[in-house]
Amino acid sequence: MSYVDEVLEQVIRTNPAQPEFHQAVQEVLESLRVVIEKNEDAYRKDALLERITTPERQLLFRVPWVDDNGQVHVNNGYRVQFNSAIGPYKGGLRLHPSVNLGVIKFLGFEQVFKNSLTGLPIGGGKGGSDFDPKGKSDREIMAFCQSFMTELYKYIGADTDVPAGDIGTGAREIGYMFGQYKRIRGVFEGVLTGKGLTYGGSLARTEATGYGLLYLTEEMLRCNGKELAGKTVVVSGAGNVATYAIQKAWQLGAKPVTCSDSTGWVYDPDGIDVDVLKDVKEVRRARLTEYVKARPNAQYHEGRGVWSVPCDVALPCATQNELHLEDAEMLVKNGCFAVAEGANMPTTLDATKYLQDHGVLFCPGKAANAGGVATSALEMSQNSERLSWTFEEVDSKLKTIMVNIFHNLDNAAKEYGMEGNYVAGANIAGLLKVANAMTAQGII
Ligand code: NDP
Ligand code: 2IT
DSSP, X not given: OOHHHHHHHHHHHHSTTOHHHHHHHHXXXXXXXXXXXXXXXXXXXXXXXXXXXXXXXXEEEEEEEEOTTSOEEEEEEEEEEEEOSSSSEEEEEEEOTTOOHHHHHHHHHHHHHHHHHTTSSOEEEEEEESOOOTTOOHHHHXXXXXXXXXXXXXXXXTTTEEEEOBTTBOHHHHHHHHHHHHHHHOOOOOOSSSOOGGGTOOTTHHHHHHHHHHHHHHHHHHHTTOOSTTOEEEEOOOSHHHHHHHHHHHHTTOEEOEEEOSSEEEEOTTOOOHHHHHIIIIISOOOTHHHHHHOTTOEEEESSOGGGSOOSEEEOOSOTTOBOHHHHHHHHHTXXXXXXXXXXXXXXXHHHHHHHHTTOEEEOHHHHTTHHHHHHHHHHHHXXXXXXXXXXXXXXXXXXXXXXXXXXXXXXXHHTTOTTOHHXXXXXXXXXXXXXXXXXXXXX
């Protein structure tokens, strides 16, 4: 059996009931076959793949909190410190009822490669809880965040592990967690990113993931003789990533016509109005049914279906496994020629293969959505030098990083004889740096 197959089999056997983690490992290892086979003996002797697929540390803890009626609730808290070969652990905290250890491990594993692709000195980690922020009062959110940090603070720090936002964790939650960390440790340091601008946050971090997605998509199209301007874009999600992807799509001359949340989706033939979307989601924290009340030409549909809207470019920006094989078939049938993942692993393995086999330019999340964590690393730099850069400075660094990421994965795919396969390119470019650093640091 090849080394890749041996390790895949072992990962599935020793991490039972973690399908998302299996899926993420399978996607990476399958596309790395050519690289691994070239160094098979050395990698096997050093158990490089076993080490890279096993987190350095997994923290599981109880998070008790009291609701507004005095009722106590208990949630599960997680932090998976996956790989610190190239820098302190870095990655977001997800608050969503679907969170379990397998989900956090898949996200942490992806983060290792993503962070390597940014070219910045950050290792990979991820955390979160099965706490559901929906419908909670501000006081309940604060109670949860303070309890979560009262346990997590022991394991993190500006030079060891720097969490940030993800699904369900935005500026409000980061603020409460930062306050509690500072209160317990008595240290004002850049232990979290995505902070508010008055206490160490970076300009452009809020916009960074969505903007970065569009910068990379524009470069991918340009290098393939196409352009984004004038194109119709279908976006899923209505959170942080989707909102700023939609905003930047407009700025680059494209027309974003959809958004979605966990209950339904909106088609706006005049293009999504970003101000209305922000008011509904960021200010009122309401459902998308409120969006169509303000936009009479727009249609609201219950359930899934956003990929049925004809488009040139599709940007999944909600959650994992939201774009299935039948969606990929529909996109191809309707003439979509590019898909770039704003979310982490939104496209199933068979859908990815279908898109690639049908000539659709496909950029995986670990490259396309790396602008968020890259700008988090820029926030860490600003915190270290106790300075704040202008919006334009951060945004221009972000754009350079995204363009470089695309060329790195494009070149890696070409070098290994898989031109145009950006999944393989991203995994190869991401792996080589981490593998090199791990090898240099000995068996740890
Ligand atoms: P938000 O919480 O701001 O928004 C998430 C959006 O996705 C909401 O519209 C939400 O709908 C929808 N959604 C969440 N879960 C589901 C589900 N199970 N089914 C359907 N819709 C769902 O999160 P972000 O925008 O920050 O994150 C979106 C994706 O981008 C995630 O995959 C995240 O890991 C990834 N990402 C985020 C980065 C960041 O900087 N924030 C950086 C890189 C990647 P509803 O409100 O109804 O729940
Ligand atoms: O998936 C991701 O890259 C994030 N949620 C952002 C992580 C970060 O540390 O900014």
